[in-house]
Amino acid sequence: MNRSAFLNTVRFVVLVLFQVVIFNHINFLGYINPYVYILFIVFFPFDKDNRIPFIFFSFLLGLCIDIFSDSGGVHAAASVATAYARPLLMRSVFGVSYDYHHIKIEKTLFGQRINYLILLILTHHFILFGLEIFSFAHILLILKKTVFSAIFTLILCLIFISLFSRKSK
């Protein structure tokens, strides 16, 4: 097992534990929870030719969260869709000619990083709450939950990225 695989395994386990033990129980203002486990999808190394492992592990991540929080398959669906859409979002933020193989989220420009995170988080949260509530009559509730939780997730993600990225000096 090489270093990258080891790092990703640790990240997987730690993020699932943090999510189910702490972040699922914050319930800020009664319903706002951050979904920080999305960082796994943000950090997973980009491989243009073989994306299947990435999609599969994202699915597994969502499924673990689902089992812990008794939510059927909503996290799995949201994670797998976000993982599939990631190259598209990267292209729209970092440009077509960007060398994806060497992209490191902690080395990107601050503005680009925020744009990239916002797109990923909004995609994920919209699918998540859309499936969880599952009714067009409640579209306003879905949007409300999406936006407020996304803000919370974004702030925590930015903090985590700056905390756990090594200084390149």
Add this chain to the structure above:
Amino acid sequence: MQQIVNFLIRNKTFIVFLLLFVFSLFLTVQSHSYQKIKFLNSANWVSGTIYNKTNQISDYFHLEEYNEQLVEENMKLRKLLINKNIEVNDSTLYADSLYTDYRLYSANIIKNSYSKKRNYLLLNKGEKDSIKQDMGVITSKGIVGIIENTSEGFSNVQSVLNSLSEINAAVANTGNFGSLKWDGKDFKTVQLVDILRAANVQKGDTIVTGGMSSIFPKGIPIGKIKEFSLDASKNYYLIDVELFNDMTTLDHVYIIENLNRQEILNLQNSINE
């Protein structure tokens, strides 16, 4: 044939994505249905142990609160005993054979949730403590939910704060009954529907369990009427019920087993056939 294989290989990423996505949609749809069998839930060994450990830690921060609740409940029970002149020193009173209708088990909630549309709780008692599906869960203040799934050492509770739950309930002083549902908006209020317009309901009236179901005994408190209006057909009331229980700070609960449940179900089945 060659073309089909080529197509599959070219689009393998998309196909894998589609398969996984459809599978998670299937799980989601299944969790929306009333079907009782769910094969992926938190009543398993891994998540049960993790929640148990974290709950042990977080319980320390609420010790005072729990003690107060217990003292309050003890006081209520003492009052009852004194006023009914029951001899409490008699040890035969505690013999199981005396309780022929309902049996109680105590349990702790180790995972609580109230911010979703379908909320499930996790208890630290399971099959080995003879907990089974469709037992009622209450606290000293009122009802909490119904046992939905059990594993060896843990069980899942479908909370009253779950858009799938439907509990028979009645207005305490008039006896008119309807069913208790939740619209998913506010974790302090649930909705009571199907109460006839002719019923005399007032703000502040107490709502209790109706005794029409084979799960809860009659007369367990649920909440009080906060507001009421007529529904679209103008024949039934739509009542907002404010729960007595604060669903956000639950910990100690009692599980009620109706010992006559099987008999009731058999009888109902024989009528339906």
